[in-house]
Amino acid sequence: MIPLQKTHISLAFLFTLMMFILPEQLEAQRMRHSASRTPSRNVSRPTSRPKTTTRPQSTNRQTRPTTRPKTTTPSTRNRSINGGSNRGANKKVTRPTTSNKTTNRRTSNVKNRTTDRSVNRSGNNKVGNRNRVGNNNVKIDRSRNVTINRRNTVVRPSYRPYRRPPYRYGGFYYYCHRPYFYHPYTPFYWGPYYRPWGYFVTSIATTAIIVSIVNDSNAKEEDKEEYHYENGTYYMKTEDGFVAVQAPVGAQVPDIPDEAEKVVIDESNKDNYYYAGAFYEKNNQGYIVVPATAGTIVPNLPEGGEEVKIGEQTYVQFGDTYYQPIQVDGKDMYEIVQVTDQEK
């Protein structure tokens, strides 16, 4: 009677429990699987085979011991591919620990969108090891400290609506006008005057002009950031010299290198140009650096980008700007992605 009673207590408890457990638990793959039931490490499970088997005694045969010797087969459960079926109980499985193993392999840089957004949003072009963009195998001179100023990588929304559905990942929507077409990220060299971000010089030419940028409209005059501009390159002063940085949004310069290419940004028919990762708009005083606009197609990307796998697709990331590899008329190019947290 006692085993029967226990069975019913267990059944009643199980069904009562099932009624109260919410299905909104950890969802893995396509069905809902409860991670809490995934066997953890410390409780043994009763073996399905009895340790001793008693055979009926045969009278006509040679006398044998009626009880089989106790077999001690090693449990295969510790080596099970999934820890063993654990239906209806909190069965735990002792697994061989692998914590003593050491790994010398390089692992990928895991980026977190929330964390990424919280860093360096003040808009200062800092020269140092913080927020360094890298960890890829492109030929970046590691002696340079490349820092992405997120203020200068903010993306303006596309001027025309998207007809293609977005690529969805992690609660965000990645909009592009053209389909994904992967080609490896190879930083482009814009000519003899081109200086990649992080490039260090002890002195700059006297022809370099000083550009002042105010990050915050409420900032005081003394809070302005000073850049030195020469042939399409922006430098910031350091203790030992000058280091090339990305173009600061809002910088007004008299001219840009001849290698700058005309790009279509919106329907305003303004003269827009692209050079070394920076977008320029022509005005009466010359050219002003403007933020990247989603949907803009550029043929090349400078150094300082990072290939990032986002779900099934690989984008090139510069701060908050994501470039999707595409192909236009058989030529490899990039389109600036519009990333939103709400479907449009």
Place this chain on the structure above:
Amino acid sequence: MKKLFILIFISSGVLGYSQEMTKVDTVAVNLLSKMSTVIGELTSVTFNLETANDKMNDLRENERHFSTHKIQMVGPDKMAVHSKGDSGNKAIWYNGEILTYYSFDENNYVSLEAPDNIIDMVDDINNRFGIDFPGADIFYPSLVDDVLENFEFVKYLGFKTVDEEECFHVMASNKHMTFQIWINNNAMFTPKRFLIIDKENGHKHYQGTFSNWNINPILPESMFNFRPPTSAKLISILAKS
């Protein structure tokens, strides 16, 4: 005895209510349980899986993608998957410490530290990075409980033939999803086919058909270690949240 009677009465009341509300077929549950038990006793396995998966295309229509996967597992902490098809040519190597996800098409890969057993690894990697492991649903040790917990109806639909193999057909459904599985009528009760229909998102189908089961083979450890081609690029990965 009186206590037992009261207990039986209460239990049968709960059971009867559950039966009426959930409409769970015990034959179906036993079949799932048998299959799950056998899978849980495997120490190593290799098999092939052909999948058909609906994805929304540029026309906002469900486009069916077909893929074939070769899967090897050694318990508790080794796994290799090689997938080919409409969604690309890619592979996963997991050696108990590091998981590498390599794209043959793009010749790049990500390497990630991973938990020290297959199921925790699958859960962790899928939740953090959305990487799918083909057919993984069937290999969860809690499959039967998960089905009972999340589906209102669980029914045995009789004998069916899949690829000239006799199978038990079991279906589970709720208002969000339908899950069907065909279990081989053989000594091992291996899964033959599964079908998951997402009723909420345009009735997307995800179907997988198993073949070439090799039970408890001896597999060398080296096959679960990834050695990148010299030209392959280690890239970063964005976590889902």
